[in-house]
Amino acid sequence: MKTQRLRDLLAQDKCHIMPCCFDALSAKLIAQEGYELTFMSGFAASASRIGAPDLGLMSYGEVLDQARNIAGAVPIPLIGDGDTGYGNAMNVRRTVDGFARAGCASVMIEDQLAPKRCGHTPGKAVVERGEAFDRIRAAVDARAALREDGHDILILARTDARHEHGLSEAIERAAKFAELGADILFVEAPKSEAEMREVCGSLPGPKMANIVEGGETPDLPNAALHDIGYAIAAYPLTLMAAAMAAMTTALRGMREDRRENLMGFGELRERIGFEDYYRISSDYDSASR
Structure with missing residues (x-):
């Protein structure tokens, strides 16, 4: 089972390099090159599927369809981007259930105000604590219901509170997410290596770093990320940026x-x-x- 494989990977003393995919073909290339897990980048999937920015324009159905196609194409665990859960706590439960049944090993639920924005772009805002915690509580409840039905999924809980409220608030939110039962923690956009160390030193369990080339978080070597305490290093735009650069170069050359x-x-x-x-x-x- 892919969910158990993801658990096994997270139990290793290693920071796993996780290139992010945007469709079934990019996911196949990731698996063919020997990477052990991937993440469906909302930024890249929105660009690929609808040719529009990741600003909450893709619907739940479109995202779920994209995740199902990717999960069905590769043997490695896929983490799906569940955004804000697409509504209230009951919507979060449906989102988690849908991603599990689509074949995702994990689903990310975040505390941004809908419509969400990409993590390294302007204009982000987060919901108040109570609503953020209700989302994760609902996700964990959905996970429990799935297990009773013979399915399984891990919950990746993300907070974007660093942008608007500072690092301490982000860490406090993430700590509560862990207390509620989240399996993986993701504090988005720490702005220095010192902040990254504070995140990992303050929080339990597996943590994920999000490395955007040209973004706010330092692009550190994998050995440094492991030393800091990260279990996963996600690269959400590397393949999309490489593909777009190659395609535009080819198009110009054809002339x-x-x-x-x-x-x-x-x-x-x-x-x-x-x-x-x-x-x-x-x-x-x-x-x-």
């Missing part, structure tokens, strides 16, 4: 009849899965027998 830095057609087919399809489908070719 001058240039085709540069392209993956070979054979490797392209192999990575997408054509050869596996042909190999498996040959077992059902009765006419050739």
Whole structure:
């Protein structure tokens, strides 16, 4: 089970590098390159699916469909971005239930005011403590109900309170999330290595760092992140930025009849899965027998 595999990874004395995906193909590439887990980046998924910024424009149904397609394409654990839970506490319960049944090993629930914003962009605001805690309480209750029904999922609890209320408030919220039963804690956008150390030193259990190239949190080497105390280092935009740079370069080159830095057609087919399809489908070719 992917959820148990994620538990096993979190139990290791290691900071896991987690490239974030935005669709089934990017997730397959992550798995093919040997990474042990991935996260569906809301920023990148919104850009990929609807060509719009991650400002609460994608609906619950669209996000769930994207997560289901990704989870079905890869053997590694997927953490889904459940945003604010898409409404009140009852909506949070439905969101957690839906992500578990879609195949996610974990779902992130955050304390931003809806419509949410990407963590490293202006205009973020968080709900008051009571509502934030109710969201995580509802998520944990949904997890318990799922287990009774033979399903399982981990709760990744995120706070964006650092931006508006300071680091102490963010740490206090995250500590309460852990007390309520969250499995993984995520304090978004600490602004220095000292703040990152304070986060990890103050909170129990596995913690996740969010590394955005050019963002507010220091882009430290993996060994340093492990030393600080992180169990996961998420890279939400690395693949999206690389893909967009490569595509725009290719498009500009086509005007001058240039085709540069392209993956070979054979490797392209192999990575997408054509050869596996042909190999498996040959077992059902009765006419050739």
